[in-house]
Amino acid sequence: MTKIRHVQVAPTRAQWLAPGAGIDAHRHDDHQIVYAGRGVLAITTDAGSWVAPATRAIWVPAGTVHAHQAHGRLELHLVGLPATENPLGLDRPTVLTVGPLLRELILAYTRPPHDDSPERERLRGVLLDQLRASPQQPLHLPAPRDPRLRALCAILTADPADGRTLAALGKEVGAGDRTLTRLFKSDLGMSFPQWRTQLRLHHSLVLLADDLPVTTVAHLCGWSSASAFIEVFRRAFGLTPGAHRA
Structure with missing residues (x-):
C-alpha cells in the first residue's frame, strides 16, 4: 500500500x-x-x-x-x-x-x-x-465506481479516438446502453457524450504540451476535423489550441 x-x-x-x-x-x-x-x-x-x-x-x-x-x-x-x-x-x-x-x-x-x-x-x-x-x-473528469463503467472508461482512456457508440462499447463490457446511460448520470454526474468530450479535451492538453501539431492532436483525440477540435477547445478554454501553445 x-x-x-x-x-x-x-x-x-x-x-x-x-x-x-x-x-x-x-x-x-x-x-x-x-x-x-x-x-x-x-x-x-x-x-x-x-x-x-x-x-x-x-x-x-x-x-x-x-x-x-x-x-x-x-x-x-x-x-x-x-x-x-x-x-x-x-x-x-x-x-x-x-x-x-x-x-x-x-x-x-x-x-x-x-x-x-x-x-x-x-x-x-x-x-x-x-x-x-x-x-x-x-x-x-470524474472517476467511475461501477466496475462496468470503469472498464468502459479505461477503453476510451487508452484510445480517446475510439468513436464507437455506447451500445457497441456496452457489448464489450457486458452492459446495455440504457444501463450505461443511467450509470453515467448516477455515477459520474454527466452524460456519456459529455464525459467523452471531457476526456478528449484533457488528452488534447497533454498532446499539445508534447508539441504535436494541432491537426494530429485533433485526429488522435477523435475529432472529425481540426476545425471541429479548435471550436470545442476554444469554448472550453477561452482560446484556440495554437494560442494555448504560444
Missing part, C-alpha cells in the same frame, strides 16, 4: 517540473491554489482528475489527497491558504478561470521573499479578491 505523505502547511512557492515528472500523493492541512505558468498540470484524486492549462488554476481543499503530474516543462506555482480561509467556500477540487490580472498576482505572490511585509499582505488581499471573482469551470 502506498504511503500518503502528510504535509501540515501547504507551501507557497514556484518550482519547475520536467516533462513527465510528478509529485506523489500527499495531503496538507491547508487549502492550496495550484497553477501552471507554463506547461500543463494534471491533478489526480480518488474522485477523478483535473487538467489545467495556463488560463486555469486548480483549487485543492485542505485534507484532499492528491498527486501532481507535469505535461511539458511545467512552471508550477503553489499558493497555500489556511484552512480557516476559504474565499470561494469550496470543499472539493475545482478548476478556476485565470485572467491576466490573477495570473500576474499568482506569479508575484509565489516569488521570494515570502515574508510578512505590508506590501505582501496587500498583494495577498488583492489576490483573494480576484479569486472570489474567478468563475468556476466544469473541467473535472
